[in-house]
Amino acid sequence: METSLIDTVAKYFYFLSLDEQVAVGTSFRVLSEIKSQGYMDLSHRAQWIALAHRYRDKIKKIPRREWVLSPGEKGFSFPKGFDTSGWINFLNNGDVQEVEAVLLSRILNLPDEEVAAGLGVTIGTVRYRVGRGLRAMGGYIES
Amino acid sequence: MSLDESPREQSEFTRKKLTRFLCQELLYEFVTHRLDSHREQEINEFLSLDRDSARELENLNKGLRYAQQASEVKISPRLREALLNFEPHWKKRLREWTLWSSQRGWKTLPYAFVAMALALGLFATKPWIKSLDEDVMLAEQLKKEPDMVPQPTPTPPAEPTTVPTVAMAPAPGNVPPPALLAPPDTPSALAARPAATPAPATVAKAPDPAPAPLPTPSPDPADYQAALAEAKAGQMATDAEQMGHGFLFRAEIEVSDFHNSWPAIRDKVVALGGKVAGNVELGWLRKSTESYFHFTLPESNYSEFELFLGTFSPVRFSKDRHPRVMPEGQIRIILTVKDGMTTNEGSSETP
DSSP: OOHHHHHHHHHHHHHHHOOHHHHHHHHHHHHHHHHHHTOOSGGGHHHHHHHHHHTGGGTTTSOOOOOOSSTTOOSEEOOTTOOTHHHHHHHHHSOHHHHHHHIIIIISOOOHHHHHHHHTSOHHHHHHHHHHHHHHHHHHSOO | OOOOOOHHHHHHHHHSOOOHHHHHHTHHHHHTTOSOHHHHHHHHHHHHHOHHHHHHHHHHHHHHHHHHHHTTOEEOHHHHHHHHTOOOHHHHHHHHHHHHIIIIITTTHHHHHHHHHHHHHHHHHOHHHHHHHTSOOOOOOOSSSTTOOOOSSSSOOOOOOEEEEEEOSSOTTOOOHHHHTSOOOOHHHHHTSOSOOSSOOOOOOOOOSSOOOOOOOOSOHHHHHHHHHHHHHHHHHHHHHHHOSEEEEEEEEEESSHHHHHHHHHHHHHHTTOEEOSSSOTTEEEETTEEEEEEEEEGGGHHHHHHHHHTTSOOEEEEEEESSOOOTTEEEEEEEEEEGGGGGGOOOOOO
């Protein structure tokens, strides 16, 4: 299975939940579905996005999964000095479509064309949501 | 608002006069350099004049920098490996088992197969249930037909072969040969068959699906008796196979003092350890002149009981084969005691 696929799916659900166990549980489910449908290679990134998007509103319903082998082990590590409060505020107060667009386009660095195909919208809509989302997120960041 | 990069829409935007709203909506395109140089110049000029738009641009840049930092989130190799090797739990178990069997299980596979076949066979045949079926079932008696034994199968089974055994009765040997050669009984005839005639050395033969060929009576009585014995032996063997291995003792006795004798017989049965079988009480008065006993008795007390009955009148027991098997050391007896003063009525028959 593609490493980038695993990273993309796992980060997507981690940024949407900020909970490792939720992210792992949902990622297991989505990766299993992607695997069963044969969308493992990079050429199916739009399908990855579409499948992940389908699970966006279901992450609270999917069972959490404990994957940690040793206590204190962390699956996701932010860069040094990164303050998550800006993202938390944006996640809690921002428009969910703008949050998703920023996440896919600017954090996961997926091409706008594939994001648009995955979400089923035009590229213009993706950029519009990203622009508005970035401005909103910047407003939550304390400089 | 949807922004498209098509030349037509680009030209529409370039034709529109730049307002604050339009400037702020075009900021993302501006910072990612997707606008034409003329529009970029316009926005630059507008931003220098409009502080709100300049603040929005600052927020946008902060957001971009923050997103850039966030994109550097790393996934630990172990989590990646866990996600990479993700399999449902059952699938993991199955894979482990397959691995195990491929490594060392091939040699045990035939044994496992045989064990499974044995288990399946045991499950299918259920020998333990069969042994339970062989347990003793005492005959269920109906009030109207006290010694009618329900047949295990609906097909008419072979009539229990009467085996003359104990001969306390007088004059055995008066076997009428024609009785042997009589046509087979029908089921209704079987039901109406007398349990034991006063001197029944015989022999109501069972309807045999493939009866042994009987010789035609010859004028020579010796030859006829020999042929008769041979045919009888063959018939008994066949009947024994059909009827199982249980036995039922039947007897009928006529007493002169009926009203005193049958209670005495009942008390003797009880004293000898007899226990009632069926649904009627011991010594049930089927008629005012006839008493019916259906009971089990320890086999060791059989002779004594027989002697006791002999004090009333001669008695002869017939030993019938019967599908019901009694426990070791127990026998089942059906005894009819009749008033000897009224025997000539001859209407009491046990089926």
